[in-house]
Amino acid sequence: MDFFTQIINGLGIGSIYALIALGYSMVYGIVQLINFAHGDIIMVGAYVVFVVLVTLNLPLWLAVLGSIIFCGLAGVVIERVAYHRLLVHDAPRISLLITAIGVSIFLQNLFQLLFGSDAKSMPRMFTFSPLQLGALQITSSTLLNIAVSVLMMAGLQLLVNKSKIGKAMRATSEDAGAAKLMGINTNTTIAFTFGIGSALAAVGAVLYCNTYPQIKPIMGGMLGLKAFVAAVLGGIGSIPGAMLGGYILGVAESLTNAYISSNLTDAVVFGILIVVLLVKPTGLLGKNVREKV
Amino acid sequence: MAGMTKKKIISYVTNLAIVLILYFLFYFLIRQGVINSYYSDLINMVCINVILAVSLNMVTGLLGQLVLGHAGFMLVGAYSAALFTLHINLPLVVAFPIGLIIGGLVAALFGMIIGIPALRLRGDYLAIITLGFGEIIRVIANNLTITNGAKGLYGVQSLNSRQNLTPMFTYVFFIAVFVIFINFTFGTSRHGRAVIAIREDEIAAEASGIHTTYYKLLAFVLAAFIAGVAGGLFAHQIGIIDPSKFDFNRSVEILVMVVLGGMGSITGSIIAAVVLTILPEALRDFADYRMLLYSIVLICVMLFRPTGLLGRSEFSLTKFVDKIKSGGAKKKQNVGKEG
Numbered sequence: 001m002d003f004f005t006q007i008i009n010g011l012g013i014g015s016i017y018a019l020i021a022l023g024y025s026m027v028y029g030i031v032q033l034i035n036f037a038h039g040d041i042i043m044v045g046a047y048v049v050f051v052v053l054v055t056l057n058l059p060l061w062l063a064v065l066g067s068i069i070f071c072g073l074a075g076v077v078i079e080r081v082a083y084h085r086l087l088v089h090d091a092p093r094i095s096l097l098i099t100a101i102g103v104s105i106f107l108q109n110l111f112q113l114l115f116g117s118d119a120k121s122m123p124r125m126f127t128f129s130p131l132q133l134g135a136l137q138i139t140s141s142t143l144l145n146i147a148v149s150v151l152m153m154a155g156l157q158l159l160v161n162k163s164k165i166g167k168a169m170r171a172t173s174e175d176a177g178a179a180k181l182m183g184i185n186t187n188t189t190i191a192f193t194f195g196i197g198s199a200l201a202a203v204g205a206v207l208y209c210n211t212y213p214q215i216k217p218i219m220g221g222m223l224g225l226k227a228f229v230a231a232v233l234g235g236i237g238s239i240p241g242a243m244l245g246g247y248i249l250g251v252a253e254s255l256t257n258a259y260i261s262s263n264l265t266d267a268v269v270f271g272i273l274i275v276v277l278l279v280k281p282t283g284l285l286g287k288n289v290r291e292k293v
Numbered sequence: 294m295a296g297m298t299k300k301k302i303i304s305y306v307t308n309l310a311i312v313l314i315l316y317f318l319f320y321f322l323i324r325q326g327v328i329n330s331y332y333s334d335l336i337n338m339v340c341i342n343v344i345l346a347v348s349l350n351m352v353t354g355l356l357g358q359l360v361l362g363h364a365g366f367m368l369v370g371a372y373s374a375a376l377f378t379l380h381i382n383l384p385l386v387v388a389f390p391i392g393l394i395i396g397g398l399v400a401a402l403f404g405m406i407i408g409i410p411a412l413r414l415r416g417d418y419l420a421i422i423t424l425g426f427g428e429i430i431r432v433i434a435n436n437l438t439i440t441n442g443a444k445g446l447y448g449v450q451s452l453n454s455r456q457n458l459t460p461m462f463t464y465v466f467f468i469a470v471f472v473i474f475i476n477f478t479f480g481t482s483r484h485g486r487a488v489i490a491i492r493e494d495e496i497a498a499e500a501s502g503i504h505t506t507y508y509k510l511l512a513f514v515l516a517a518f519i520a521g522v523a524g525g526l527f528a529h530q531i532g533i534i535d536p537s538k539f540d541f542n543r544s545v546e547i548l549v550m551v552v553l554g555g556m557g558s559i560t561g562s563i564i565a566a567v568v569l570t571i572l573p574e575a576l577r578d579f580a581d582y583r584m585l586l587y588s589i590v591l592i593c594v595m596l597f598r599p600t601g602l603l604g605r606s607e608f609s610l611t612k613f614v615d616k617i618k619s620g621g622a623k624k625k626q627n628v629g630k631e632g
Contacts, residue, residue, distance in 0.1 A: 034420070223430075232421055
């Protein structure tokens with residue numbers, strides 16, 4: 001029974017990774033950028049929740065909505081200010097990566113300046129009674145995480161596959177030049193992708209705060225890195241892949257914590273990444289692209 | 294000296310002279326106490342960062358592959374060297390250079406073990422897998438007993454004494470010069486040209502008969518070796534090492550130096566390493582804002598100069614002199630004799 005509890009817990013944490021991984025995956029799919037600042041967007045989202053809920057003392061739904069909107073806008077602004085010029089000029093990809101790292105350092109230090117570097121504790125957010133399945137008890141936060149992440153993925157899948165903007169996103173990621181010639185405004189599409197990815201990160205941030213009620217300016221670093229590992233694991237650019245990667249990572253982490261050692265969690269996480277990359281470099285659900293001369 | 298033109302010899306001699314003058318200048322200033330221990334430590338850190346940046350430039354600049362786990366090699370080198378000097382019963386003067394070489398060799402061995410599987414991937418995937426290896430090395434160092442876990446190793450002795458701050462400076466300075474020299478000559482050697490060919494087009498290089506796996510591994514292992522030596526120097530410079538000093542952020546810091554200076558430009562790496570080591574120290578008065586400023590500078594340079602400050606160009610004294618001379622000559626003749 002303990003084993004199953006660990007698995008369920010892992011799925012709960014994995015859901016958060018999955019939501020963040022979706023943002024990485026979408027952005028990489030469309031502009032081939034490892035957006036290192038994505039992890040810090042989670043941190044931004046968490047602080048917005050904190051400010052609205054604790055400092056301004058407003059209701060919870062406003063905090064969640066505010067966080068999602070703020071992060072979505074922040075994502076668009078960051079794309080416009082920091083990446084747009086490089087994308088338009090077709091700059092080397094590594095410059096884009098360094099810019100993303102720059103944005104990440106900027107956000108961390110800005111929030112350290114605004115809120116101090118010490119951890120802030122969050123109040124309890126969503127409280128309902130845990131689910132009892134025989135001897136198995138599922139905590140409310142785990143339940144919420146899984147439900148929200150599945151819902152979000154389904155929504156995103158619909159958006160990408162059925163809507164007009166989703167079609168534009170797929171076209172841009174396939175071939176930006178051809179998409180432009182077909183009359184698709186690729187700039188808007190890219191900005192929209194950043195916005196959606198960041199909004200999902202905000203949802204992840206809310207769930208994270210609900211699960212671990214403590215936030216600090218550097219919390220985005222490792223969280224982002226792991227979510228990124230999840231995205232690569234599942235196959236970068238693929239939405240179900242990001243979810244799958246997130247769940248696998250969460251379960252692996254939870255099992256390592258329970259049965260091996262909590263000190264080695266990170267080593268196991270990155271170990272899985274290495275094995276997957278060596279065996280199937282495009283990830284579990286990624287498409288194989290052969291390079292032609 | 295066969296095969297060396299007179300010009301080349303002159304260039305070598307002048308460069309050597311400049312290096313020696315620089316060395317004796319700093320040596321004298323440190324010896325006389327004009328440069329106090331704070332500044333001499335800073336100078337040593339600058340040299341160590343130059344070594345690291347130049348070594349990463351070999352992989353990122355010449356080979357054109359993104360590596361995000363360079364700090365892992367540095368960690369391996371630092372711990373190997375420090376453990377050697379801590380446990381061996383030799384005077385430090387003898388143990389230190391041996392420790393450095395051991396640090397380099399162990400790091401090179403790790404580079405080989407990691408490089409053989411990892412170099413099959415390229416681009417972002419290589420970056421991610423090196424990131425993964427770097428993190429694993431750090432986590433393992435955090436959990437072994439020989440590395441003393443998260444507490445790290447302390448009491449690693451420096452060659453410097455309270456009265457004499459020059460020995461460490463001598464080491465870091467000449468190793469930095471040597472590494473720069475090796476890099477310049479590697480870049481123009483047969484092996485280096487093969488590596489550059491792989492950067493330009495891997496498939497074309499392979500079709501031309503270049504053994505791509507071998508040359509990729511060569512550049513990777515060489516860079517790992519140098520990073521290991523730099524790690525050994527770092528350990529003995531600061532005296533206390535723990536795994537958190539070699540985390541992902543450290544790898545990023547080194548990569549930023551290389552990219553900011555201009556990928557493939559050794560001069561660029563050197564300048565960026567010097568500036569980026571001194572800048573945070575110089576901004577100490579604005580401690581709260583310095584990292585904010587650092588990140589803004591970084592973003593702005595990348596936005597307006599995406600290829601880095603120097604691009605791929607190098608600064609060479611002889612070429613600089615030639616340029617001035619030919620510039621003057623051209624004015625006289627009006628039509629230059631190029632060919």
